Amino acid sequence: MSEEENTAMIVTIPDSFPAVVADSGGTTFHCGVRQIDLDLITDGQLASDLMVRVLWSSINYKDALAMSPIGRVARISPLVTGIDLVGEVVTDGGSHPAGSLVLAHGYGLGVSHHGGFAHYARVPEAWCLTLPAGLNAREAMTLGTAGFTAAMSIVRLEADGLRPGDGPVLVTGATGGVGSSAVAMLSVLGYEVVASTGKRAHTDWLRGLGASQVIDRIERSDPPKPLSSAHWAAVIDSVGGPGLAQALSELRYGASAAVSGLTGGAGLPTTVLPFILRGVSLRGIDSVDCPLPFREAVWQRIATDLRPADIEALVDRTIQLDEAPGAGADLLSGSRTGRTLVSVS
Numbered sequence: 001m002s003e004e005e006n007t008a009m010i011v012t013i014p015d016s017f018p019a020v021v022a023d024s025g026g027t028t029f030h031c032g033v034r035q036i037d038l039d040l041i042t043d044g045q046l047a048s049d050l051m052v053r054v055l056w057s058s059i060n061y062k063d064a065l066a067m068s069p070i071g072r073v074a075r076i077s078p079l080v081t082g083i084d085l086v087g088e089v090v091t092d093g094g095s096h097p098a099g100s101l102v103l104a105h106g107y108g109l110g111v112s113h114h115g116g117f118a119h120y121a122r123v124p125e126a127w128c129l130t131l132p133a134g135l136n137a138r139e140a141m142t143l144g145t146a147g148f149t150a151a152m153s154i155v156r157l158e159a160d161g162l163r164p165g166d167g168p169v170l171v172t173g174a175t176g177g178v179g180s181s182a183v184a185m186l187s188v189l190g191y192e193v194v195a196s197t198g199k200r201a202h203t204d205w206l207r208g209l210g211a212s213q214v215i216d217r218i219e220r221s222d223p224p225k226p227l228s229s230a231h232w233a234a235v236i237d238s239v240g241g242p243g244l245a246q247a248l249s250e251l252r253y254g255a256s257a258a259v260s261g262l263t264g265g266a267g268l269p270t271t272v273l274p275f276i277l278r279g280v281s282l283r284g285i286d287s288v289d290c291p292l293p294f295r296e297a298v299w300q301r302i303a304t305d306l307r308p309a310d311i312e313a314l315v316d317r318t319i320q321l322d323e324a325p326g327a328g329a330d331l332l333s334g335s336r337t338g339r340t341l342v343s344v345s
């Protein structure tokens with residue numbers, strides 16, 4: 001942790017500061033960096049809210065949607081985007097004194113409540129965690145919402161009995177934020193990880209993260225088979241669609257799939273057969289509204305036994321606020337890998 005991050009400072013919040021704002025008012029959509037008045041984020045402020053000087057944020061799939069005219073995830077306009085952040089508390093509040101570092105993601109952040117792509121954020125204290133020992137601010141946002149989702153998927157699979165040594169675990173969308181974090185975390189726990197990707201050019205990188213095998217993006221066989229050869233001890237899927245249907249048909253008897261995303265489609269063209277003939281389970285993963293105590297427990301795991309061996313290897317690039325809209329468009333185009341960090345202030 002840097003000296004700056006450890007040192008409590010008296011911070012005066014300026015009347016205006018830069019933020020990435022998505023504005024769908026009127027007939028046109030616009031998203032870019034502009035100076036916002038402090039009033040924009042303090043409107044409706046509660047006594048329990050924390051004012052936070054944002055240090056780091058990251059680009060997640062939902063950020064990319066919020067910064068896109070076709071994303072339709074923003075619930076207010078104008079919206080300061082950014083669904084996760086790590087920052088320094090600048091006003092005393094409950095269990096988070098001025099100068100302490102907090103981590104926040106999900107709930108309404110960057111969707112229905114102004115988010116982390118701004119020099120300052122107002123965050124309900126009930127959404128804030130103390131940055132766990134064992135992770136610095138940059139590392140926490142390198143993992144961010146995507147890493148949390150990967151960790152939550154592992155925790156859910158463990159609750160279903162998954163243990164290292166049970167057999168190969170399939171990770172779909174492996175070069176994405178959730179996928180690459182899952183590969184790195186499963187590997188550090190000692191699992192045999194099979195990474196499925198549409199970007200075979202990144203095979204060496206995935207092997208470096210800990211994949212023991214890299215396979216082509218899993219697609220539904222044609223004609224589709226309700227049951228295929230049983231390969232996987234578990235599946236971590238952030239893709240959905242026909243690929244997930246195929247992965248379900250390849251799960252071993254009694255195994256589970258943890259499902260978090262839909263980059264390959266929201267549909268799930270499957271049958272009941274994997275469930276009733278092989279007893280497989282589908283576990284839904286929601287990082288947005290899961291309760292704070294569970295969130296804290298998962299972050300503790302991320303800071304300890306799930307901590308990837310080389311967190312920096314997950315970083316694709318580090319950008320400034322004004323580059324965020326372009327980075328979001330890149331993410332939606334599928335051209336990026338790993339995690340994009342946003343250095344905020």
Ligand SMILES: NC(=O)c1ccc[n+]([C@@H]2O[C@H](COP(=O)([O-])OP(=O)(O)OC[C@H]3O[C@@H](n4cnc5c(N)ncnc54)[C@H](OP(=O)(O)O)[C@@H]3O)[C@@H](O)[C@H]2O)c1
Nearest residue numbers: 061149173174175176177178197198261262263264286287
């Ligand atoms: N449930 C939750 O709480 C939660 C939390 C975080 C994210 N998510 C969701 O999880 C998904 C992934 O998020 P992310 O941040 O990891 O996004 P990301 O970094 O953009 O990664 C998505 C990956 O999906 C794969 N992919 C993209 N288009 C595809 C297609 N048409 N068919 C099959 N695979 C495709 C690609 O991996 P390859 O090229 O390697 O195949 C891509 O790298 C998103 O849908 C996001 O909304 C949900």
